Amino acid sequence: MTEWIRWTAPAAVVISVAAPAYAVQYLTVEEAQKLAFPSAHFTEIEAGRVWKASTGGIFVFDHVIGKHLYIDYAVAIEGGHVRRVDILAYRESYGGEIRSPSWLAQFVGKTAASPLHVGGDIRNISGATLSSLHVTEGVKRVLAAYGQLR
């Protein structure tokens, strides 16, 4: 048993020092808005969920369940097309691969009419099957609900 302690004690020390400074949150809503529409300022049109960019476009903040826990993500839509998708927070231990920029880039240009089908126009991520599936469904939902908003 002492061997466990010998190995884990240093890690525990690191945690107690580092934990308060970090969350599983990668981007705040404001940061994601700036990434999506860099020069715009935003008008909230649905509390905590939907914003309109002054330069034209819609920013939607939403959640889906990955395998067990929530994934916070944001979809920027311009003229009915996806401009950008970002993962704001990912809480689970497996499946974080969906944060890959090249995977998220696949959503750019999609519309409410796109199939948005994992294994079709969106690649499956091996090891993050449920997360990739649910984020794709989420983007599809956001497009269905807000794709026509101008």
Place this chain on the structure above:
Amino acid sequence: MTVEMNASGRRFAAPLLPLVVAAVSILAMSEPALAGDGDAVSAQPAPNNVTNRELLKKLDAMEQRIKSLEARLKQKDAPSSEPKESAATGSDAKARSKPNKAVAQGAAVAKGATASIASSDQPANAEQTGKAAAPAGKPGDKAILGLVDSPVPGLAIGAYGEVHFGAMQNPAAGGQWQLGSDAARRFVLLPTYDITDNIIFNAEIEFEHAGSGFDNDDKLHGTAEIEQLWIDFKISDPFNWRAPGIDLVPIGYINQHHEPTEFYSVLRPDLYNGLIPSTWKVPATSVYGTIADGVRYQVMLSAAQEDFGDSFDCRTAANTVPPGSGTTPCTAGGAAYFPGIDGLNALTFSNPPLGDFRQLSNSLAVSGRLDFMEPAALPGLAWSMSAYYTPNTTPRGAHGDLGNLLGPSSLTMFDAEFRYRVPDTGWEFRGEGVYVTFGNPANLRANNDSDPTDNVGKAMYGAAAEVAYHFPLGTILHSEWEAVPFYRYTYEDLQTGGFAGTDLNTPTGAGQLQFHSVGVAVFPSPNLVLKATYQKVINRAPGGAQSDSALGGVGFFF
């Protein structure tokens, strides 16, 4: 819930009218209850004139009408009302900009309930929110078994399971084909609880072979076990700590992702049925994280594999193997015990016990993996390299049948594997190689157990290649089906020669194995799979492997 919503203001504003309609619906549904109430009777229409169904129809019609009116109202009001909205809610934006669990839970409620929180001062948003809430109310989003929202914020319960049935050759019956089933090969509950956003509890509670009961009328002989149990401390992206618990050794792909929807054959891929002793779960602690985009690592410290494969009861109170010499089995009071590592079953029986401080050595093991996914040059590719090392697998008091004591022997394993789903096509390719080497095979029990056929050489290895094609089957029963025919070839050599120890060396060739697996997996949804697999097993033993099988399976994961 109500309190939380009030506190968060109009965060998840929803139309008032649907809520009213819902309330009216509830009243309509409760008509029979009210009918007995004297005051209510006067308000009721004559029971034989208007039934519940008719009322509901009328309500549906009203709802449609309300929606169309809302839409028209929205078109008229939208341009003027939006700026007003921003003025009213702009100050809240900052406070909300950091999503927290309450927000997440709130969103879940908004998703799950068809009517979320009414906000009378946001008429212009009513339709938008209504639209968002409706498509988001998908049952798969629910935290408890995909069915209902969690009553406790942060708690989720998932599950997966497998059912196997079909015909198998039984080598113990001279290769006779026998029909059978494993009606609940495994059923696993997966509770997850995010104690905070950074501290997450995870477990897998597994019931195998339909449970564990030993009365004659139970006709069960299964297990119930904790397959995973750990708490993750999410510290920073590159460094997270998984506190000591029970965890899966990070070797290969299928050991950590062993849900039936992750592979296409009914049985797990053959490399994971011995060479990698899946489900390879051990008492362990680990660190993991993301080093760069698409590059993740995990390093684990765990209890070491044990070269002891006999009954748990054969462990002595002193946590040694049964002492002595001779060939009388320990289960019959003798000193002979089955090896944990042998040339026929590879590492199948070498997993360390998970409970009760009953491990047979002080040895620890270190394992680690590097995962790569979506390289810029080859989107759709994921691959990993992993390794395992322990300086010793020999248990306390280990001996041969001649009474010779056995010294230490290390175990090193390397694995490399890839999965490549070719973008914009249905093709998928997978490949894997595993190499295991032993520091001192002369100290392995299999080479000293008076059985000349199960000897182990300096190394064991295996390799597999698989090709699959994904066919969309279209929409059937309201979901998009997919069929995945596949073929997999596996080669394993568990007896590479150069045997050492006191045993005679006359292996039968049963340790040189080839598997041809062909079949189809049909996915009615990504969470559900129906499988059919035919497997031809070839080895070099005189009678052959006599282990072919034609199996069907049902698997689910949600």
